[in-house]
Amino acid sequence: MKTETMWEEDEITILEESAGFQSIESIARKLNRTPNAVRSKLNRLGITSIRELDGSMSLMQLAQALGVSRSVVERWIEEKNLPAMKKNYYYYKRNKVKHYSIYPDEFWEWAENHKDEINFAKIKRHTILPEPDWFEEERIKDLSKPKNANKNWTPSEDEQLLFLYKAGRSYSYIANHFGRSVRSVQARIGRLRKNKSL
Template sequence: MKKLERKCKWWTDEEVEILSEKWGKRSAKDLSRQLGRSIGAIKRKAKDIGMGFRVQNADGISMKMLLSLICGHNASSKDYKRFKQAGLPYFTLKTEQRKFYMVNIDKFWKWAEENQNMIDIAKIEPLTLGKEPEWVSAMRSQRRTEIAKKRWEEYA
């Protein structure tokens, strides 16, 4: 009997480490070139090691999700345009089917501190976006007090 040869090669620890570090930051196509593997092999291995979707592993949050938190509703194209024009730092993550606008959380908080007039911090629940700068809790408390006072005055 003839022994079957294995056509695919085993993943090395170094290759798995590279995939883990770069998944979500680089496209599957780029990773396939770097690692010398097919796009399908890259996606299968990422799934096998629990990496999930590339968008979930990107260094940030989708702009759509962020704007829905900030605006309190599904973001419209006007919202996207308004925040982009205000300099909201974002980057584009391309997948095989589409592209996503992503926002790094640390850069967002730096931008938000300078653009507090564009954001109603009271709409964002504490720690929704991870660790928050100190000014956020003070601003949230102040804003919620203003809202409660306004509601009270409306009923009085």
């Protein structure tokens, strides 16, 4: 079993992604290290307020629970005022990375006022506790949205859209074809008209 030997980059990734979701002992077994070595490395990385200790989540834990990238949550913190407590920096692949702690109750309070930023369908129930009363309603709404809602249109889709529109297909038919809402199809056709693609 490894003790305080050098940590590889892939081990640090596993550590960051597992902290707060798995016990120290489980992480130690996965990495073939002692629990004390894992605790020591977490402390050196500044990951000291993981969920099992004080109920907070790391930025990576929240990102995984929401089904988004780390950079999305970081943008919410820096541009959309998501409450977060900045911890120490650590280095990953020679880049200086900020470590944040986010409390679930503060996240949900923020989320209630920023519902358009979040796809609630991606959040599995009971992963960010305690869940507010309104969460399940928003989750059901997002689960019923077309599969490609909010995705950018590709040039290939624009070509197909123009073909179907010129062929006289209804907005409803086109929307079903692309897995988008009728409103999204109408807006895209309007934009293509403005750009004189039609």
